[in-house]
Amino acid sequence: PSGFPEPKNWNPDGYIKALPSDPWGSPYMYERNGSEVSVFSLGADGAEGGEGVAADIHLDNI
Numbered sequence: 001p002s003g004f005p006e007p008k009n010w011n012p013d014g015y016i017k018a019l020p021s022d023p024w025g026s027p028y029m030y031e032r033n034g035s036e037v038s039v040f041s042l043g044a045d046g047a048e049g050g051e052g053v054a055a056d057i058h059l060d061n062i
Contacts, residue, residue: 022057036060 022028022041031038038060045054 019028024041024044024046026042026046029040029042031040038058040056040058042048043050043054043056047054048056050056
């Protein structure tokens with residue numbers, strides 16, 4: 001990465017060898033809107049929306 005302040009302990013090889021799956025075995029979804037990033041799971045049904053265990057789970061602005 002570049003910018004100020006310069007990260008002193010940056011690992012150029014990265015930190016995660018493989019991305020984990022969500023609890024239902026599906027890949028996590030990533031969405032970028034400008035400078036904001038949202039990571040989410042589509043829940044048990046793998047489709048947008050839903051209720052209960054089928055509800056989407058979002059981690060916003062991380």
